[in-house]
Amino acid sequence: MAALKPLLAKPWIWSFLGALSVWLATIAFTGGYGAGGMVTAALSLAVFTVIVGIGQMFVITLGPGNVDLSLPANIGLASAVAMKVMDGNDAMIVVGLLAALATGAAIGAANYLLIWALRIPPIIATLSASFIIQSIDISYGRGLQIKPPPGFADFANWQVLGIPVLAILTVLFTIGAAIALQRMVYGRSVLAIGQNIRAAWLAGVNVGRIRFLTYTLSGALGGIDGALLAGYFRGANVDIGNEYLLASIAVVVIGGTSVAGGKANVPGVWGAALFLVLLLTMLNTFGVSAGVRLLLTGLIIVGVITAAGGQKALR
C-alpha cells in the first residue's frame, strides 16, 4: 500500500482508474465477452481524441482564456483536403497527409494572427475563424471524391496482435510531446507563460513566438487528425470533427491539466481519452437509447469536473 501512495498522488492516475472501472463494469455486464476487442476498439478511437487533446493541452496551458474552438472545423476541412489530394491514389498518401498538416498549421497560424492583430480573446478569434473554415469546408467538400486510397484506409485500421498500429505511433508521439513539455525550451516556455505571462516576458521568453507556435501546433495536429479520421472511417465529411470540440477540452481537464494554465499533464490525456471512449462503449453495450447516452455522457463529464474542480476558471 505504501508503494502505491506516490502513484495515487499523480493527477493522471484518476483518469486511468476511471477508464479501468468503466471497462470492468462493461465486461461484468457482458460476462467477460469481448473484453479484448473492447480494448482494441477503445485504443483505435482514443487515438483521434489524444492527438487533438495534446494540441488543446498546449493551448490551454498558455493560461486563462486560451482555448482553440476551431478544431472541429479544422478537422473537417483537413479531412476533405487530404481526401482530395490523395484522390484515391496510394502513391499520393504522403502528399495528402502533408497537405492536411499544412492546412491545419495554416489555420492555427491564422488563429494567432487574429488574436495578435485584433487583440481579441482567443475564444472569439478561434470562433470567428471556425465560422469561416466551416463555410470553406462546406463549399469545397461538395461533390468531392471522399473515399481514401485503399492503402491509407488499411493503414489507419492496421492492427498487430490486437493493438492498433496508429495507437502505438500515437503513444510514441505523446512521449515526444511529454519530453517537449518538460525537457525542452519550448515546453518550459509554454508552462512559464501559463504560470505568469508577465514574469515569463520579463525573464526573456519570446511570448509572441511561443504563442504563435502553440496555436500553429494545435492547428497542425487538428489537420493530421482530420486526415487520419477520414482514413479510419473510410471517408471525409463536414461533420467528422464535431465531437472533438468537447472531447479535446474534456480530456485535457479530466486528465489533470490545470485550466488556469501553467500545469500540463500528458499521460492524463490518454487516460481521459480512453475513459471517454470506454464510457460510450459501456453505454452502447447497456443498450441505452441515444437520448439517455447523451444525457449520461454530459452528466458524467459535469460530475467528473465537479469532483476534480477547485481550480480557477478557463477564462
Added chain:
Amino acid sequence: MRREMTAASLEATTKSSAERGALARARLLRGLLPALSLALVLLAIAWLNPRAISYFGFSLMLNLAIPIALATIAQMFVIAGNELDLSIGTFVGFVGCVTATWLKDAPLIGVLILLGSIGVYALLGALIHLRNLPSIVVTLGMSFVWQGLAILVLPKPGGKAPDWLLAFMAFKPPLVPFPIIAALLIGLIVHFGLMRTSYGVILRGSGGNPAALGRAGWSLLKTKIVLFALAGLFGVLSGMALIGITTSADANIGNGYTLLAIAGVILGGGEFVGGRVSPIGAVIGALTLALAASPLLTFMHIPPDWQVAANGAILIIVLAARVLISRRER
C-alpha cells in the same frame, strides 16, 4: 491587462482638453459601432433589393431574429459574469421540444419543466462559483445533457406549438413589423434592468471586479446564481419564440445558436471580460447577424454555403474596426 487599462485611463485624465475631446469622440464612435454595422447591412440590402425595405420585407427577414436576440441576451448575462455558456443552443432546442409537446398537451407540467430548467441554470451558476469550475467545460457537458433530454422528449422531429404561442408570434401590429417592436422591447427592458437599476450595477460589477464586490459585502454566489437564472429565463423565452415561428420542433433546432449568441454579444460591443456588456448592443448584434447571414447573401446571389462565413467575416471586420478606434483612444 486590466492594470494596463487603468494606467491608460489615469493617463487620460491628465491629458489636455483637446485630447480629451478626441478621446470622447473615439468612445462615441466605438459605442455607435454596433448601430453603424446594422445600418451598413441595411443599406446594402436596400441597395440590392429596395423592395425588401417594407413592412412585409422586414417581417420576413427579421422573423428568426427574435429567438436569436433572446438567446444573445441569455449569453450576455453569462458573459457579464465573466463566464461563457456553450450550452445555450442545445438548451434552446430542449425548450423548443418541451414547448412543442408538454406545453401544448399538458400546460401545467410544461410550465413546471421549463421553470425547473431555469432552476437547473441557477444551480449551475452556484456549482461553477462554489467549486470554482471552468464554465466552458461545465456548459459543454451540459450541452450534451440538454441535447439528450431534447431527444428523450421528442425522439423524432414534430410536435406542435401551442395555439396561443402561434397567435402571439403571428401578431401583426400596424405600421411597424412585430420583430422590430419585439427587439426594441427586449433591448429596452434588459437595458433598464441591467444598466439602470442598482442591483444591475452589482451584477455587472461581479464580472468587473469580483474581489472588490465581495469585500464590499455582496454575495458573489448570489450574483452568479442570478446571472445564470436570467440566462436560463431568456433561453426559455428564446426556445418558445423559436417554436412559435417554426410551429414544430426538432431536437437539433437550436444547435447553431450557441455560437451565434456569443457572436451577437461581441458584435454588440460586449467585452469578454470585466462585466462590460450592452443589452441594446447585443440585440442590435443579433439583428445584424440575422440579416447578414441570410437575406443579404441571398440578395447578393451568394450560395447559402457561405452563410456561416458571413457571420465570421462580420465579426472579424467589426472587431478590426474596434481595434482601429481603440488605437485612437490611446
